[in-house]
Amino acid sequence: MPDAHIRDIQRRTFLGRGIAGLGLVALNTLLERRLPAGDSNAARQRGVVHPLHHPAKAKRIIFLYQAGGPSHLETFDFKPALAQNHGKPMPESMTKGQQIAQLQDRPLICFGPQHGFRRFGQSGQEICDLFPHIGSVADDLCIVRSMWTEQINHDPAHTLMNTGSIITGRPSMGSWAVYGLGADTAELPGFVVLASAGRGGQMQPIAARQWSAGMLPSKFQGVKLNSLGDPVLFIGNPPGLSRQMQKDSIEAVNALNRMQHAALQDPEILTRVSQYELAFRMQSSVPGLVDMSAEPKHVLDLYGARPGDGSFASNCLLARRLAERGVRFIQLYHRDWDHHGGVKANVVLKAEEVDKPTAALIKDLKQRGMLEDTLIIWGGEFGRTPMSQGGDGRDHHIKGFSFLLAGGGVKGGMSYGATDDLGYAAVEHPVSVHDFHATMQHLLGIDHKRLTVKFQGLDVRLTGISGEVVKEILV
Secondary structure: OHHHHHHHHHHHHHHHHHHHHHHHHHHHHHHOOHHHHOOHHHHOOEOOOOOOOOOOOOOEEEEEEEOOOOOHHHOOOOOHHHHHOOOOEOOHHHHOOOOOOOOOOOOOEEOOOOOOEEEEOOOOEEEEOOOHHHHHOHHHEEEEEEEOOOOOOHHHHHHHHHHOOOOOOOOOHHHHHHHHHEOOOOOOOOEEEEEEOOOOOEOOOOOHHHHOOOOOOHHHOOEEOOOOOOOOOOOOOOOOOOHHHHHHHHHHHHHHHHHHHHHHOOHHHHHHHHHHHHHHHHHHHHHHHHOHHHOOHHHHHHHOOOOOOOOHHHHHHHHHHHHHOOOOEEEEEEOOOEOOOOHHHHHHHHHHHHHHHHHHHHHHHHHOOOHHHEEEEEEOOOEEEEEEEOOOEEEEEOOOEEEEEEOOOEOOOEEEOEEOOOOOOEEEOOEOHHHHHHHHHHHOOOOOOOOOEEEOOEEEOOOOOOOOOOHHHEO
16 A cells, blocks of 8 residues: 555646646747847846846946956056155054065065056046056046055965955856846857956966856856957867757757756756857857958057957957947956066056057947947056065055046046055045945946845845945936
């Protein structure tokens, strides 16, 4: 009798699940008809912030991330008093008890700016002579000279800047943006990452967790495209496999995945389904994305780009093309800004790589009518010390550094905040990493205090338990 009872239960379970599975297969067949037809509207991701918390100024973000820690003292924060004190000891009142990376127990000597500055544009913004192209768009720039952070070593500083926390496994700012707002494209990921490297500095590794979705569904994580060679591995079908055959295979796999989800209710299974579908569409969209043959010569010359060379210039041009196609968050990592030695010569090399394409991106978006709803960010994980390291370098520095912002609802032609006379600490309108994140989300139409996810009993958000919108820089 007990055995018969068990058989009845197993039979009912099998029949119930089997019928549900057949229904899912039928539903999947109907839904998948959109795939070859290219009905992108049906497949676009919709965010959880709907409607927006308030009107948005920016629809998308392009973060030109200068990894390694650019020196604010050779870029956007001119300190004549530091030049006057070159070679003299730093005032102990500034540095005593402060966090220092590699200069512990060493003489702290003032190291003056290694290059000249001049004023640009009608706004008269002071910018280093090495960046004349960025200077040419000075009236479109908001230079925040009072950034500060909490982490003095590269990896935790990257983690804080990208996720708002030093705890690994938290969602990145790009993942939060796509989770909150969705994406305006079905053929490409909503969050794309590109990386480049040049000359003149130590190239620090960038871990993939910097664009992780953390505890959010993994479909919100950033997708890194290769800057050299095929942007995505295996983007083409192997010989003998037609597009129709691949579509049929994906439909069959997704039908099985949906049956598994019906049984287990694991949201990551639906992520797997959506990523299969996205990969299928990317096989058609990505080759056209990276084909620069239609770009006029004057546009290539504007950026200084040679498509396919993996440079920051080519990635900036690709960023514009991604933005045109509806990608929500685009992050360009340009590495080797870590100048513990030879800062004077090495900043020259970095300026040659980033000055022209940064300005070109701003000009290109502006003439296309896209700058007003695209927020462009330029900056790294921290700055560099006003004290010398090894005689001709600068150490990591967290007390004060600079960011550039343009477009997307930010006032142009203005500077905000200031460091002290020696460029050591932010003393006027300090802007923390969480303030920066709160302002960024505000421009996207998101109240940073309301976009949260319950995790381990806590309401997790990008800005942690702090962060204020910097309203003074907003249009």
